[in-house]
Amino acid sequence: MRSAEVHLRVPESAGLQQGRRLVEICNACRYCEGYCAVFPAIELRRQFTSGDLSYLANLCHDCRACYYSCQYAPPHEFALNLPKAFSDLRLETYERYAWPRPLAALFRRNGIAASVLALLCTVLFAWMAKTPSRSAAGSENAGAFYAVVSEGVMIAISGAAFLFALLALAMGLRNFWRDTNSPSALDAPSLLAAFKDVFTLRNLGGGGDGCNNHDESFSQTRRYFHHSLFYGFLLCFASTYTAAVYEHIFGWISPYPFLSLPVLLGTVGGAAMLVGIAGLLQIKVTADPGPASKLLLDIDYSFLVLLFVAAATGLLLLAMRSTAAMGGLLAVHLGVIVSLFLIFTSPAPSSRRATISPR
Amino acid sequence: MVDLPQSCDVLVVGGGNAGLSAAITAREAGASVILLEHAPKAFRGGNSRHTRNLRLMHDSPTATLRGSYSSSEYWNDLLSVTSGKTDERLARFTIDGTSQLLPWMKAHGARFQPALEGTLSLSRTNAFFLGGGKALMNAYYAAAERLGVNVLYDTEVRSLCLARGMIREVFAVKNGASAAVRPKAVVVCSGGFQANIEWLREYWGDAARNFIIRGTPYAQGVVLKNLLEQGAAPVGDPTQCHAVAVDARAPKFDGGIVSRLDCVPFSIVVDRAGRRFYDEGEDIWPKRYAIWGRLVAQCPEQIAYAVTDAKSEKLSMPSAFPPIRAETIVELAGNLGIDAAALEATVRNFNQAVRPGKFDPGLLDDCRTEGINPPKTHWARPIDQPPFIGYPLRPGITFTYLGVKVDENARVIMQDGRSSANLFAAGEIMAGNILGEGYVAGVGMAIGAVFGRIAGREAAKVALR
Ligand SMILES: Cc1cc2nc3c(=O)[nH]c(=O)nc-3n(C[C@H](O)[C@H](O)[C@H](O)COP(=O)(O)OP(=O)(O)OC[C@H]3O[C@@H](n4cnc5c(N)ncnc54)[C@H](O)[C@@H]3O)c2cc1C
Ligand code: SF4
Ligand code: SF4
Numbered sequence: 001m002r003s004a005e006v007h008l009r010v011p012e013s014a015g016l017q018q019g020r021r022l023v024e025i026c027n028a029c030r031y032c033e034g035y036c037a038v039f040p041a042i043e044l045r046r047q048f049t050s051g052d053l054s055y056l057a058n059l060c061h062d063c064r065a066c067y068y069s070c071q072y073a074p075p076h077e078f079a080l081n082l083p084k085a086f087s088d089l090r091l092e093t094y095e096r097y098a099w100p101r102p103l104a105a106l107f108r109r110n111g112i113a114a115s116v117l118a119l120l121c122t123v124l125f126a127w128m129a130k131t132p133s134r135s136a137a138g139s140e141n142a143g144a145f146y147a148v149v150s151e152g153v154m155i156a157i158s159g160a161a162f163l164f165a166l167l168a169l170a171m172g173l174r175n176f177w178r179d180t181n182s183p184s185a186l187d188a189p190s191l192l193a194a195f196k197d198v199f200t201l202r203n204l205g206g207g208g209d210g211c212n213n214h215d216e217s218f219s220q221t222r223r224y225f226h227h228s229l230f231y232g233f234l235l236c237f238a239s240t241y242t243a244a245v246y247e248h249i250f251g252w253i254s255p256y257p258f259l260s261l262p263v264l265l266g267t268v269g270g271a272a273m274l275v276g277i278a279g280l281l282q283i284k285v286t287a288d289p290g291p292a293s294k295l296l297l298d299i300d301y302s303f304l305v306l307l308f309v310a311a312a313t314g315l316l317l318l319a320m321r322s323t324a325a326m327g328g329l330l331a332v333h334l335g336v337i338v339s340l341f342l343i344f345t346s347p348a349p350s351s352r353r354a355t356i357s358p359r
Numbered sequence: 360m361v362d363l364p365q366s367c368d369v370l371v372v373g374g375g376n377a378g379l380s381a382a383i384t385a386r387e388a389g390a391s392v393i394l395l396e397h398a399p400k401a402f403r404g405g406n407s408r409h410t411r412n413l414r415l416m417h418d419s420p421t422a423t424l425r426g427s428y429s430s431s432e433y434w435n436d437l438l439s440v441t442s443g444k445t446d447e448r449l450a451r452f453t454i455d456g457t458s459q460l461l462p463w464m465k466a467h468g469a470r471f472q473p474a475l476e477g478t479l480s481l482s483r484t485n486a487f488f489l490g491g492g493k494a495l496m497n498a499y500y501a502a503a504e505r506l507g508v509n510v511l512y513d514t515e516v517r518s519l520c521l522a523r524g525m526i527r528e529v530f531a532v533k534n535g536a537s538a539a540v541r542p543k544a545v546v547v548c549s550g551g552f553q554a555n556i557e558w559l560r561e562y563w564g565d566a567a568r569n570f571i572i573r574g575t576p577y578a579q580g581v582v583l584k585n586l587l588e589q590g591a592a593p594v595g596d597p598t599q600c601h602a603v604a605v606d607a608r609a610p611k612f613d614g615g616i617v618s619r620l621d622c623v624p625f626s627i628v629v630d631r632a633g634r635r636f637y638d639e640g641e642d643i644w645p646k647r648y649a650i651w652g653r654l655v656a657q658c659p660e661q662i663a664y665a666v667t668d669a670k671s672e673k674l675s676m677p678s679a680f681p682p683i684r685a686e687t688i689v690e691l692a693g694n695l696g697i698d699a700a701a702l703e704a705t706v707r708n709f710n711q712a713v714r715p716g717k718f719d720p721g722l723l724d725d726c727r728t729e730g731i732n733p734p735k736t737h738w739a740r741p742i743d744q745p746p747f748i749g750y751p752l753r754p755g756i757t758f759t760y761l762g763v764k765v766d767e768n769a770r771v772i773m774q775d776g777r778s779s780a781n782l783f784a785a786g787e788i789m790a791g792n793i794l795g796e797g798y799v800a801g802v803g804m805a806i807g808a809v810f811g812r813i814a815g816r817e818a819a820k821v822a823l824r
Contacts, residue, residue, distance in 0.1 A: 028617035028679040031411060031491030034472040046677050068497060069490030071408045072617075075401055077610055078679075209470065216497035 015092045019053045032066040057089035063211040067291040087293030123335030229276025235269025255321045273311035310336040361538035367393045368822035370542035375405035377786025378548035379499035380811025386506045388819035397515040397577045404496030406574035409615040412485040414801030415457045423471040423486040444795025456809035468498030485801040521589040524779045543822035544781040546814045551759035552580020562598040569661035573755045576612035595760035595791025602652025605755030617679035626667035630658045633701030640737035656754040663752045668744040682748040691747045710741040762791035769814035785810035
């Protein structure tokens with residue numbers, strides 16, 4: 001009864017009340033139990049604490065199958081719209097769990113502005129950190145990258161951003177875990193299952209036939225674009241790390257020729273990301289607004305656009321690594337990546353983030 | 360002006376399970392098909408959108424069904440729930456027809472839950488729709504539109520011109536404008552009349568005003584009445600309907616499955632005066648599910664209250680409306696709005712009458728009362744553990760039994776015994792041929808699917824001749 005006591009003292013947010021009302025109806029109905037992990041999790045309970053509701057909201061991958069197949073969807077007076085209610089709840093709960101909190105609040109109120117601001121700041125910072133004296137633009141000399149942004153500065157900025165991101169993520173997770181009392185915490189089988197789900201995007205499945213992007217019909221396109229983005233991202237990551245291995249282990253200094261592993265991985269990965277993001281953006285723009293959460297949409301847009309800019313500048317960088325534009329491009333590219341890390345690992349409630357979903 | 364062609368091969372009235380099965384089949388046979396649906400798009404699919412499963416005969420396990428369910432077992436189930444009020448030839452014909460349904464349904468977009476996952480213990484006899492009946496209706500509408508069926512929403516059929524067993528013309532109204540169509544054949548799939556409160560009042564008097572209609576408000580019986588007035592032979596008891604106990608807080612229409620309550624066997628049920636009136640533990644719940652609608656309908660003001668305590672709460676499925684709780688019986692009576700002294704006395708007498716036994720919610724156990732009337736013959740345990748909980752109950756009408764008589768080609772039979780030349784019926788509007796009384800889960804959709812396909816096929820044959 002811990003939570004019941006809490007409810008008496010603090011009035012619950014509108015999002016929680018709404019979520020509970022809907023989930024209680026679903027628990028009496030259960031018609032959607034084959035669509036995703038949310039419904040079996042609902043069926044384990046009879047009463048829903050705020051922690052239970054955040055947990056359920058984070059299991060939802062917004063495929064919208066349950067919206068189109070619900071006999072109680074608006075205009076029915078029950079106005080059942082789980083994907084929207086869960087998106088609103090995710091936004092609310094990320095704000096509650098995110099760390100540090102003031103940043104989270106800022107982000108919730110104005111996702112797009114906050115992203116733009118962070119982006120400008122980091123780009124500016126990176127630009128200023130360019131070593132002015134030895135402008136190595138255009139040179140094919142060994143180590144030209146580090147001549148543009150001194151290696152120390154580069155490592156410092158990215159290292160700090162990375163550490164901050166890790167810390168913020170850990171703090172957020174800890175808050176979340178504490179509140180949801182997640183049933184199957186971090187045991188190996190459930191982690192493994194979660195990883196498998198992430199890699200196959202099982203939960204984007206609508207029970208196996210894909211998502212409902214525009215109307216009652218199911219489609220796999222969202223899953224395919226998501227795959228393109230996800231694996232493209234992994235390739236880019238791999239590109240960066242092979243480059244690091246080349247440099248630090250073999251002592252081969254960048255830039256590398258087109259047919260080298262880092263450049264090939266980066267090119268294919270960057271292109272795949274661009275295709276994936278463009279597809280996802282297109283689906284978002286043309287999607288039925290019925291089951292969408294307005295606030296979360298803004299945040300999703302800023303995330304996708306930042307990611308697009310990151311991938312695009314990365315590709316450009318590869319293409320123009322031996323021209324005069326390289327210096328500026330590198331600064332922008334780094335700035336974008338750092339702000340992505342900063343913004344989207346801590347307070348941002350993006351529905352795109354892979355949540356570990358124990359089953 | 361209504362954008363409606365003046366003629367077509369096959370006209371289907373009503374876009375639920377039966378109507379779509381008929382429209383798709385007729386279109387695939389090559390007929391031009393118009394489907395008229397009274398509801399707007401958002402509420403299309405009638406009662407079918409509230410369904411969960413359908414009952415299928417099968418000789419061996421499939422991906423969606425466990426074990427086997429033979430024709431004779433199916434027939435015995437039907438025979439026992441209807442107390443023999445069924446047309447054996449049509450019933451057996453329907454049962455055999457269900458063995459062909461799965462592949463057809465899947466080919467037209469239906470998706471099912473894997474066997475074993477079903478919430479009820481019905482995964483041997485019934486196939487469960489993934490996402491429920493509305494998902495099935497969405498798939499069927501998409502298939503119909505892909506095939507070129509002309510679907511018109513917000514279009515109510517008001518009358519059919521039936522002369523010498525033959526439909527000449529059909530009159531419909533869309534957004535206040537009327538139109539007439541001259542189809543070569545007509546399939547009526549417009550359901551029962553359970554949403555027509557005035558019609559229900561003819562049999563139930565003012566009590567009907569307090570009924571809750573579980574499904575679509577469009578089941579007004581306009582087409583049914585019109586056809587019966589023009590000499591179609593009736594079938595089924597007009598005064599009877601399938602009714603269950605639902606939560607009194609449910610919406611007047613379309614509350615669907617989530618308002619049903621199955622706590623009765625583990626509760627006592629009292630009327631407004633706080634008095635018990637029937638043995639709550641008479642039999643296992645599915646068998647008694649449908650008598651409680653009628654029992655509550657006979658209570659003053661058509662309302663009753665299930666009362667139980669903390670230890671029994673979790674024995675029944677959660678419902679959409681949270682139970683009303685209180686720390687004492689008196690307080691609970693206040694919260695429910697019943698006479699507190701009377702409820703307290705009823706609970707006290709009941710508790711004293713409970714005999715010791717071994718409680719088992721899964722079977723007819725030996726926990727019963729002695730010395731009170733009516734007795735509670737099973738699952739009787741003292742109501743003594745706070746918080747006490749209560750649910751208000753009202754009669755929830757699922758469907759009416761009155762329909763039109765048909766032959767095995769789904770042709771409507773006229774009062775003179777002859778089959779109509781071009782009028783067919785499928786679904787709830789003719790279910791009374793097979794289900795003269797009672798109900799067994801999943802038969803409604805089975806009848807609609809089997810007869811919808813037959814009606815579509817036969818109507819196309821007539822039209823294309
Ligand atoms: C809550 C609930 C749950 C149920 N669960 C199940 C289940 O799990 N399994 C099962 O087998 N059965 C179930 N049933 C019964 C089942 O719903 C019916 O047997 C079945 O849906 C009947 O199908 P139908 O096509 O004949 O009628 P409907 O699906 O009701 O379709 C009739 C259509 O006709 C339209 N219409 C009516 N009048 C007119 C007019 N004048 N002009 C134009 N259109 C008109 C209506 O708008 C409606 O769309 C359930 C019923 C309810 C209420
Ligand atoms: S979303 Fe609608 S159909 Fe699905 S389980 Fe919930 S109430 Fe039932
Ligand atoms: S939107 Fe999809 S993932 Fe979310 S609850 Fe509904 S079916 Fe599950």
